[in-house]
Structures are given as C-alpha cells and as structure tokens.
Amino acid sequence: MTKRRILLKIEIFVLIFAVILGSVTFIMMYKNNVITFYDEPEKSLDVVFFGTSHVINAINPLQLYNSYGTVSYNFAKHAEPFLQTYESLKEVLSHQKLKLVVIDLYFIPSKVKKWQNARSRAHCLFDNISFSFNKLEMISDFFEGYSSNIDNIEFDTIYNRWELTFPIYFYHSNWKELKKNNFFYPVLLTKGHEPRRKVESQKYPIFSTNRETISKLEKGNITAFWKIIDLCKKNKIKLLFTLIPYASTNDSILDTKYFNEIEYLVKSIPNVEYLNLFHELDKINLDFSKDFYDWSHVNPSGAQKITAHIGKYIKEHYDIPDRRLDPVYAKWNDDYKLYVQDTFAQELNATKNSEKYLELLTNKKEATNNTCIFVVKISEKNINSKYFNYLGINVNTNNCITIIDEGKVVYNRVASDVPLQHEYKIGRLPVKLVSDVKGKNSSIKIDGIEQINNKSGITVVIYDKLLKKVSSVRSL
Amino acid sequence: MYLQFGKNFEDTHSYKTMLFNSIPFLFFFPFVVLVYFLIPKNWRWVWLLAASYYFYMCWNPLYAFILLGSTVITYVGGLLMSRADNAFSKKVILGITAVLSIALLVFFKYGSFIVDNVVPFFNILHIRIIKPEFDLLLPVGISFYTFRSISYLMDVYRGDVEAEKSFGRVALYVSFFLQLAAGPIERAKNMLPQIHNPQPFEYERVKNGLLLMLWGLFQKLVIADRCAILVNHVFADYEAYRGFQILTAILFFAVQIYCDFAGYSDMAIGASMVLGFSPKQNFNKPYFATSIQDFWRRWHISLSSWFRDYLYIPLGGNRKGQVRKYLNVLIVFLVSGLWHGAAWNYIIWGALHGIYQIIGALTLPFREKAHSFLKINTETFSFRLYQQLVTFCLVCIAWVFFRAPTASDGVNILWNMVREWNPWIFTDNSLFNLGLEAKNFRVAIFSIAVLFIVDLFRNDDKMRLRSLLSQQGIIFRWFVYFAALFFIIIFGIYGPAYDASSFIYAGF
Known part of the structure; x- marks a missing residue:
C-alpha cells in the first residue's frame, strides 16, 4: 500500500471517528440554552444578551421580537464567571455581526474560589459551545484565568482540559439514562431563554449607594471588563451593561458598591451605557411578592416585565431595526408561535386547580386556536363550571363527548344511558373517542395511542397542532 | 507500607499517572510513534529511552532514580561478567549484582512487611526492637524491571546473550515504557536484538497492533473495571453476603483479574507491535486449562517461564528426586506469591497453587487407575470440560485469598459462601444489589x-478472527472497528462517574 493511500485511509478514518464522536457526545450530553444559538443563521442577530442565570430567566428574546421586532439571543449561562463572559462574547462575534451587546454585571464581584461542584459547572459552561479553535482558546483561558483560584483539586490538572475538550469523558456513562429526547435536537426555540415557573414572595430590596473601587475585584474579572469594552469598540458594537434586580435574602442592604462604581465609570466611556434596573423598579412595576421564582431569579411574570422594560429602553436608545415584516426573518414568526403554544402547554400542566385550567382554556385564545380539545365524560355526577358555558359545551349527563377544534365546538353529544362513540381526524391523524359510564369505558385514542385509559369523571386531552403532539391530559 | 489490594488502587490512582487507558496516553503514544518513524533508525532507541523515562516520571519523578540505579547495576554486572576470565568470578559478579537488584526490590516493596513481621517475633522473645518509620511509596513496576534486569544478568552469565556494550540500550531494555508498569517480562535475548534492529513502518503490523490494543482496552475498561465495581462492593463488606452472592463476586473477580492483566498485556504487546517489536504472548486462554500445571503454562507466561528458568531450574528442577522436585515447586510458588504482594494472603495464594500441583502429581497414578478401572475415556470433550471446570474452581478458591484483605478474611469469605444456599438471588433481582445495577x-x-x-477461537488456526476480519470488505471491517471503538467509549468504566480502578498489576 502506498504512503499516500495509507494517509488517505487514516484521514478518512479520523474524520468518520470525529463525526460519530460528535454525534454520540451530543446524544449523551446535558443540553442547555446555548446549543440552539448555532442554529441562528450567521450574521442574522442584532442583539445578544450575556450574563448569568438572572439573564437566562429574565430576558425573553421572542417577547422582544413580538413587541419590538428586535432579533436577539440570550447567550447567558448559569453561574458564568465574568472572565468567561468575555470569551462568550468572542464566541458569539465569531458567528454574528451585532449592533448591540447587553451584559449583566451580577457576577463581576463574584469569586470563582467559592464555586461548588466546579467540575459540573465547568461542563455547563463549555459543553454546548460548538467545537472550534475558539472553544479550545476559551478552555485554555479559563484554566489560566481561574485554575489557581479554585479551591478544588479537580481543577489543577491537565485532565480537566482533556475532559472539557472531549466531554464524552464526562458523559459517556449517561447511556443508562438515555430517553427519546436525548436523540433529537431541542425542538422548541426559545432563543436561549429559560422560564422558571414558581411564585415565591421576596423582600423588597434596599441597595446601597456607596461606591468602591473596582480594583479590589478579582483581577481576571476586571481584565475581562476592560477587554469586553475594547472588543466592542474594535467591532463598533454598542455596549449596554445591566443589573437585573434580585431580592434581599435578609433585612440587610444589598451590597451594590461595585455596581455603583461601574455606573459612575462608564459615564465617561463612549458607546457604553449602564442600565441599573434597581433604579427603575417602579417603572418596571416589578412585584416582589409575585414576580420571583426565588430570591435570585424572576419567574415568567417577572421576566415579562423586565423584558418589556429592557425592550423599550433598547428601542428608545439604540437604532435597532424592526425585523417583523422582513421576509428574511419569517421563521421568527413561526418560532414565536411555537413558543406561545409551548408556554401555554407548560402553564396548563403547571396549573393544579381545575377551574384555573378551564379558565386558561377559555381565555388563551391565541394558543387554543392552534389546538384540538377533546373532552370525554363518564360519571353519574354533574360537574359544574361556568367555563363549560364559555367553552360552549354541555357536559351535564352521564356520557359526553366534545371536540373543540381551533376554538370552535365541532362535536358535542351527551347521553344518560347509551354509550357514545365518535371518530374524528386531525389532518391525517385518526382520533377515536368512547364514553360509556355503565361499561366504565372512557377512551381517547389519537393515532392509535390511548391517552386516558378509562379515567372516570371529565377528562380533557389537548392536541397541539403546531407542536404536533398531545400537549396536555387532565382529569377534572 | 506493605502492599494490600485495597491500597493498590490508592497508590497508583492519580490524575498525573499515564496508564494505557488514560487520556494523556492517547496523545502521548501517537506522538511517540510518529516521531519514532520519522527519525533515523540509529536514533530510535534514544527516542524510546527518553519516552520511557518521561512515561515513568509521570508517576513520580523520583522513581526514575531507582530505575536508573537498577539499570546501572544491570549494565555494570553484564559488562563485568563478559570481561571475567573464569566461571567463579562470573558467579561472584552475578551473585553481587543479582543481590543488589533484589535488595532494591526488597527494600522498597518488602521493607515494611519484613519489619511488621519481624518485630512481633522478637517481642515474643522479649527483645525490644525499635520499629523504623517507613514512608516509602512502592515504585510502579519495580517488580517487573527488577526481573527483567535479573533475566539479563542470568542470560549473560549463561552465555545466552552477549553483554550489551551500550548503556543506553540496556537502559531501554530495562525501562521500555510499554512493558515498564506491568510487563510482560520480556527476555533480553528477544528484546535486545530488536532494539538494535528497528523495523520500518509496516501498515499491516501497525493495524494488527492497534487492533490488539483495542481488544486490551475492551478487556480493561468494559469488563475488568465493570466487574471491579461488584467485586469491591462485596469484598468490602463480605459479612453482609452469603452463598451465591459471594460466588458471583468470586467469579467476577476471576474475570476481573484476567481481563485486567491480559488486557494490559494485550495493550502492551499491541503497542510494541506498532513500534515494530515482536513481544512474546503473555496469556493463552488460562481458564481453558485442564490442570493447575497447564494453567501456569497459560497464565502470565513471561513470569512463569521466568520462574522456571531462573529459579526452578537453578534449584534443581525435577532432576534431584521427587521430594526435592515438590519442594522446588512449593518454593517457586511461595516466591511467586510474595512477588505479587508483600502480604500473607499473597503467600497463601502462592502456596495453594504449589500445593495443588504437588497433590495433583501425587494423586495422578490413582486418578489414572480410577479412569482405567471405570473405563472413562479421557479423550472426550466432556472429560476435558470436567478437567477445565475443576481447574477453574481450584483457581477461583485461590483467587479468594489473593483478593481478600487478609488471609483470615479469605477463609471467612469462603465460609460465607458455603454456609447458605440462596439461589433465589438470580430470580428476585437481588443480584443487582451487589453494586452493579441491572443495566x-x-x-x-x-x-x-x-x-x-x-x-x-484464540490461537485456533482454522478460526483466526483477525484474519477472518481482514478477509472482509472495507465497509464491514470499518463497521466492526467503529462499533468496537464506540462500544468501549460508551460502555467503558472511566471518567468522573466512576472511580476507575488502576491496573491491578501496576502495583506489583
């Protein structure tokens, strides 16, 4: 065999190996909000948000798009060290030509030395970044910038570089836990935003107004701060620092001395602004008793208010184009619709109260208009709700079958003794419904798959036509 | 510190070590190979020597001095013997250099063991001995390179090889990184000529070497380390287990130690083949052995042949009568036990194998008469299977002492195994509570x-799997390669999710 042929064979072998390794790693690994960033066409985004989980939870790019036509991505990462924010910006700029960069400063005073579960956190930071020379540089800079500061023996070794470069080393034993979802790319595009659904009342924060020189901060963070400003300047990108509100865990004053100093500092830097949302709490109308998931993160209600406020600020202060009517961005409309449907499904499934559930079905027309709702009753009891009237259905007999397709009642039959049976089609999908109180038989089969399996009382099954799946099954 | 099984894992498990199954080795080895074939032939041994010392110093840079010391003794001993003009001088030089080599081994490996066992003896005699505080790390692979050194000295003494003039080449023979940590114990007469005559790059040989390395990796990462999870779980708390639970752990240990050691040997041999060397086979289906004697012809062949050539035969072998022969067998196996570890349980393990062989030899005439009387055809498959099963059972009983923390633990483990009949563990899913869940x-x-x-099918000329595979089309062959590679990558026990055990033999 000639040398050339041997080399060719080795090259092809290594290439196939790399492709399979990449695929296997993708299946095995933990996926976060960053992975779908690479689906955005190159140079298509105008604004990208950076920071920590505060940003992930608070900024909803699809809401921004729907309200202002701003095309943006939430590239924040859970507990991202500030030095890494600079690396993340570099990574984003290698794919996108931005008009505005928004960076939350919450982690600028934090010290990596206090990291818990450092290994897992590092994997969260890097694993979803696509493989490139920039990623290798990010990993290298991470170790050079932080390794000596982390109180963790795991992090002073060469091993962790290999491990972060080839994360299969960390994830391969996940083969035991693989589910259907692992094999598919995340279907829903939230553009990096992750809502956290829970309501936890928080104390209203009181923040300090004193200032402290930032030279006392961790050196890597300060370097990153100035490097970010330089990088934006070099790329002619406007830069907006933010401080997204969080609550006080006790009665003491929130320590914001470094944030106040930065606010003072950036006043003299051209094209750099600072939006401290603690100063705008009244304008945002943030309700600390309802809008928080925990002391540190806002829930979807808080996110809606913060996103609206930042969106308005961006619209008023920057020249960011409205892309809503631009045919190149038509997919954003589809993504927004999908997002609405998924949010609706999540809200329904998170609602424990039956009345509240029916209220959502009645009021969220934007979402229910893209669904087909099946209702089957087998019960000798009458179950009353004003919402049945709103929905336009009668369920007041022993047996009942109702179908509401795209907001309209297309089938509603009731009977006291006679079993009911009906067949329907959602597009090509066959649906078979049975209601038989005497035979204790209730059934809704969609494409042959049983959804309710003889549940008694009233059972609602919602098929989402955009998400193309059963989005909710509920016994009332 | 004397070596116990549990300690092996701690002593050799460090992120900085470079075992064959470590990520740094994945980069180190291809780099060594690439440079090896790019530089002129005359310089290749220098490159391998540098790589060997770097490899060894990844464990602990101080180890290199011990290795160097052992090499100096070996080189000087060989050279002096070649210049000695009479047999007596040769014998004296051999004696001094061999004793010096063994002294290094004894000091580092058996120092604490000897002190621990000598002090109580003197206490009984009311003689007070101040116990020195040893804090010595057992240098990785010292047992292997000491035996390689002695093999070289003995071969020079016997005239089987000429004394090597080049110190560097002797140093490479002693420290060759692919066989440094856990063997095989290659002979000088096989290895030195290969160091002198490096082979050119040959695609088929490199491919076969890589396949053998892959097979070794499969044995180590997928089987041995997976079995180790169950074995460690049960042996760590053997009082909580009975009957078939213990039996399962013993069987898993038999598989673990075989796959661990044979896997390492296959990786070492495969990697050597990539570099153009032709090492001898180290394992040959040991659990298919029909007798204990046969087992030792198949298990760790390079070690058992070393004991045969450099201990059993010099002791007189079977040339000095039956009693002396049995005594020699017992001595060889006691030393073999001690070689495996400085603890009583290894000595008992060795003694058991010695006793098995003596009883086997003593009862052979009776067994042959019984076969003849009962008209048992000993040439049948069923009889061979019976012999294999009996041999395997005897080997497994001995393995219990090898793995148990102490000799008395070994006895207790066996007692716990026979005292309760609990076959329902195979049907009520409790088998999966032994540290290794169902999947x-x-x-x-x-x-x-x-x-x-x-x-x-190994070594079966009619069914050579490697040649069968090489006859297939490229798509099928590559499919097999990738399937094997990714089976190991996915199902191997490594990474932070597991405390992957080091190669068991790296501590010997």
Whole structure:
C-alpha cells in the first residue's frame, strides 16, 4: 500500500471517528440554552444578551421580537464567571455581526474560589459551545484565568482540559439514562431563554449607594471588563451593561458598591451605557411578592416585565431595526408561535386547580386556536363550571363527548344511558373517542395511542397542532 | 507500607499517572510513534529511552532514580561478567549484582512487611526492637524491571546473550515504557536484538497492533473495571453476603483479574507491535486449562517461564528426586506469591497453587487407575470440560485469598459462601444489589460472553478472527472497528462517574 493511500485511509478514518464522536457526545450530553444559538443563521442577530442565570430567566428574546421586532439571543449561562463572559462574547462575534451587546454585571464581584461542584459547572459552561479553535482558546483561558483560584483539586490538572475538550469523558456513562429526547435536537426555540415557573414572595430590596473601587475585584474579572469594552469598540458594537434586580435574602442592604462604581465609570466611556434596573423598579412595576421564582431569579411574570422594560429602553436608545415584516426573518414568526403554544402547554400542566385550567382554556385564545380539545365524560355526577358555558359545551349527563377544534365546538353529544362513540381526524391523524359510564369505558385514542385509559369523571386531552403532539391530559 | 489490594488502587490512582487507558496516553503514544518513524533508525532507541523515562516520571519523578540505579547495576554486572576470565568470578559478579537488584526490590516493596513481621517475633522473645518509620511509596513496576534486569544478568552469565556494550540500550531494555508498569517480562535475548534492529513502518503490523490494543482496552475498561465495581462492593463488606452472592463476586473477580492483566498485556504487546517489536504472548486462554500445571503454562507466561528458568531450574528442577522436585515447586510458588504482594494472603495464594500441583502429581497414578478401572475415556470433550471446570474452581478458591484483605478474611469469605444456599438471588433481582445495577450487570454478562467467544477461537488456526476480519470488505471491517471503538467509549468504566480502578498489576 502506498504512503499516500495509507494517509488517505487514516484521514478518512479520523474524520468518520470525529463525526460519530460528535454525534454520540451530543446524544449523551446535558443540553442547555446555548446549543440552539448555532442554529441562528450567521450574521442574522442584532442583539445578544450575556450574563448569568438572572439573564437566562429574565430576558425573553421572542417577547422582544413580538413587541419590538428586535432579533436577539440570550447567550447567558448559569453561574458564568465574568472572565468567561468575555470569551462568550468572542464566541458569539465569531458567528454574528451585532449592533448591540447587553451584559449583566451580577457576577463581576463574584469569586470563582467559592464555586461548588466546579467540575459540573465547568461542563455547563463549555459543553454546548460548538467545537472550534475558539472553544479550545476559551478552555485554555479559563484554566489560566481561574485554575489557581479554585479551591478544588479537580481543577489543577491537565485532565480537566482533556475532559472539557472531549466531554464524552464526562458523559459517556449517561447511556443508562438515555430517553427519546436525548436523540433529537431541542425542538422548541426559545432563543436561549429559560422560564422558571414558581411564585415565591421576596423582600423588597434596599441597595446601597456607596461606591468602591473596582480594583479590589478579582483581577481576571476586571481584565475581562476592560477587554469586553475594547472588543466592542474594535467591532463598533454598542455596549449596554445591566443589573437585573434580585431580592434581599435578609433585612440587610444589598451590597451594590461595585455596581455603583461601574455606573459612575462608564459615564465617561463612549458607546457604553449602564442600565441599573434597581433604579427603575417602579417603572418596571416589578412585584416582589409575585414576580420571583426565588430570591435570585424572576419567574415568567417577572421576566415579562423586565423584558418589556429592557425592550423599550433598547428601542428608545439604540437604532435597532424592526425585523417583523422582513421576509428574511419569517421563521421568527413561526418560532414565536411555537413558543406561545409551548408556554401555554407548560402553564396548563403547571396549573393544579381545575377551574384555573378551564379558565386558561377559555381565555388563551391565541394558543387554543392552534389546538384540538377533546373532552370525554363518564360519571353519574354533574360537574359544574361556568367555563363549560364559555367553552360552549354541555357536559351535564352521564356520557359526553366534545371536540373543540381551533376554538370552535365541532362535536358535542351527551347521553344518560347509551354509550357514545365518535371518530374524528386531525389532518391525517385518526382520533377515536368512547364514553360509556355503565361499561366504565372512557377512551381517547389519537393515532392509535390511548391517552386516558378509562379515567372516570371529565377528562380533557389537548392536541397541539403546531407542536404536533398531545400537549396536555387532565382529569377534572 | 506493605502492599494490600485495597491500597493498590490508592497508590497508583492519580490524575498525573499515564496508564494505557488514560487520556494523556492517547496523545502521548501517537506522538511517540510518529516521531519514532520519522527519525533515523540509529536514533530510535534514544527516542524510546527518553519516552520511557518521561512515561515513568509521570508517576513520580523520583522513581526514575531507582530505575536508573537498577539499570546501572544491570549494565555494570553484564559488562563485568563478559570481561571475567573464569566461571567463579562470573558467579561472584552475578551473585553481587543479582543481590543488589533484589535488595532494591526488597527494600522498597518488602521493607515494611519484613519489619511488621519481624518485630512481633522478637517481642515474643522479649527483645525490644525499635520499629523504623517507613514512608516509602512502592515504585510502579519495580517488580517487573527488577526481573527483567535479573533475566539479563542470568542470560549473560549463561552465555545466552552477549553483554550489551551500550548503556543506553540496556537502559531501554530495562525501562521500555510499554512493558515498564506491568510487563510482560520480556527476555533480553528477544528484546535486545530488536532494539538494535528497528523495523520500518509496516501498515499491516501497525493495524494488527492497534487492533490488539483495542481488544486490551475492551478487556480493561468494559469488563475488568465493570466487574471491579461488584467485586469491591462485596469484598468490602463480605459479612453482609452469603452463598451465591459471594460466588458471583468470586467469579467476577476471576474475570476481573484476567481481563485486567491480559488486557494490559494485550495493550502492551499491541503497542510494541506498532513500534515494530515482536513481544512474546503473555496469556493463552488460562481458564481453558485442564490442570493447575497447564494453567501456569497459560497464565502470565513471561513470569512463569521466568520462574522456571531462573529459579526452578537453578534449584534443581525435577532432576534431584521427587521430594526435592515438590519442594522446588512449593518454593517457586511461595516466591511467586510474595512477588505479587508483600502480604500473607499473597503467600497463601502462592502456596495453594504449589500445593495443588504437588497433590495433583501425587494423586495422578490413582486418578489414572480410577479412569482405567471405570473405563472413562479421557479423550472426550466432556472429560476435558470436567478437567477445565475443576481447574477453574481450584483457581477461583485461590483467587479468594489473593483478593481478600487478609488471609483470615479469605477463609471467612469462603465460609460465607458455603454456609447458605440462596439461589433465589438470580430470580428476585437481588443480584443487582451487589453494586452493579441491572443495566450494567447485563453489559458485563454480554461483554464476558464476547470475551469467551474470542478466547475460544484464540490461537485456533482454522478460526483466526483477525484474519477472518481482514478477509472482509472495507465497509464491514470499518463497521466492526467503529462499533468496537464506540462500544468501549460508551460502555467503558472511566471518567468522573466512576472511580476507575488502576491496573491491578501496576502495583506489583
């Protein structure tokens, strides 16, 4: 065999190996909000948000798009060290030509030395970044910038570089836990935003107004701060620092001395602004008793208010184009619709109260208009709700079958003794419904798959036509 | 510090070590190979020597001085013997250099063991001995390179090889990184000529070497380390287990130690083949052995042949009568036990193998008469299977003492195994509570089945799996390669999710 042929064979072998390794790693690994960033066409985004989980939870790019036509991505990462924010910006700029960069400063005073579960956190930071020379540089800079500061023996070794470069080393034993979802790319595009659904009342924060020189901060963070400003300047990108509100865990004053100093500092830097949302709490109308998931993160209600406020600020202060009517961005409309449907499904499934559930079905027309709702009753009891009237259905007999397709009642039959049976089609999908109180038989089969399996009382099954799946099954 | 099984893992498990199954080795080895074939032939041994010392110093840079010391003794001893003008001088030089080499081994490996056992003896005699505080790390592979050194000295003494004039080449023979940590114990007469005549790059040989390395990796990462999870779990708390639970752990240990050691040997041999060397086979289906004697012809062949040539034969072998022969067998196996570890349980393990062989030899005439009287055809498959099963059972009983923390633990483990009959563990899922849950247990069983099939056809001229594979089309061959690679990558026990055990033999 000639040398050339041997080399060719080795090259092809290594290439196939790399492709399979990449695929296997993708299946095995933990996926976060960053992975779908690479689906955005190159140079298509105008604004990208950076920071920590505060940003992930608070900024909803699809809401921004729907309200202002701003095309943006939430590239924040859970507990991202500030030095890494600079690396993340570099990574984003290698794919996108931005008009505005928004960076939350919450982690600028934090010290990596206090990291818990450092290994897992590092994997969260890097694993979803696509493989490139920039990623290798990010990993290298991470170790050079932080390794000596982390109180963790795991992090002073060469091993962790290999491990972060080839994360299969960390994830391969996940083969035991693989589910259907692992094999598919995340279907829903939230553009990096992750809502956290829970309501936890928080104390209203009181923040300090004193200032402290930032030279006392961790050196890597300060370097990153100035490097970010330089990088934006070099790329002619406007830069907006933010401080997204969080609550006080006790009665003491929130320590914001470094944030106040930065606010003072950036006043003299051209094209750099600072939006401290603690100063705008009244304008945002943030309700600390309802809008928080925990002391540190806002829930979807808080996110809606913060996103609206930042969106308005961006619209008023920057020249960011409205892309809503631009045919190149038509997919954003589809993504927004999908997002609405998924949010609706999540809200329904998170609602424990039956009345509240029916209220959502009645009021969220934007979402229910893209669904087909099946209702089957087998019960000798009458179950009353004003919402049945709103929905336009009668369920007041022993047996009942109702179908509401795209907001309209297309089938509603009731009977006291006679079993009911009906067949329907959602597009090509066959649906078979049975209601038989005497035979204790209730059934809704969609494409042959049983959804309710003889549940008694009233059972609602919602098929989402955009998400193309059963989005909710509920016994009332 | 004397070596116990549990300690092996701690002593050799460090992120900085470079075992064959470590990520740094994945980059180190291809780099060594690439440079090896790019530089002129005359310089290749220098490159390998540098790589060997770097490899060894990854464990602990101080180890290199011990290795160097051992090499100096070996080189000087060989050279002096070649210049000695009479047999007596040669014998004296051999004696001094061999004793010096062994002294290094004894000091580092057996120092604490000797002190621990000598002090109580003197206490009984009311003689007070101040126990020195040893804090010595057992240098990795010292047992292997000491035996390689002695083999060289003995071969020079016997005239089987000429004394090597180049210190560097002797240093490479002693420290060759692919066989440094856990063997095989290659002979100087096989290895030195190969160091002198490096082979050119040959695609087929490199490919076969890589395949053998892959097979070794499968044995180590998928089977041995998976079995180790169950074995460690049960042996760490053996009082909580009975009957078939213990039996399962013993059987898993038999598989673990075989796959660990044979896997390492296959990786070492495969990697040596990539570099153009032709090392001797170290394992030959040992659990298919029909007697204990046969087992030792198949298990760790380079070590057992070393004991045969450099201990058993010099002791007189079977030339000085039956009693002396049995005594020699016992001595060889006691030393073999001690070589495996400085603890009583290893000595008992060695003694058991010695006793098995003596009883086997003593009862042979009676067994042959019984076969003849009962008209048992000993040439049948069923009789061979019976012999294999009996041999395997005897080997497993001895393994209990090898793995148990102490000799008395070994006895207790066996007692716990026979005192309760609990076959329901195979049907009520409690088998999966032995540290290895159901999914991993099934992977272990599947992999052991693959191992059994491959071993069955190993060295079978009619059914050579490697040549069968090479006859297939490229798509099928590459499919097999990738399937094997990714089976190891996915199902191997490594990474932070597991405290992957080091190669058991790296501590010997």
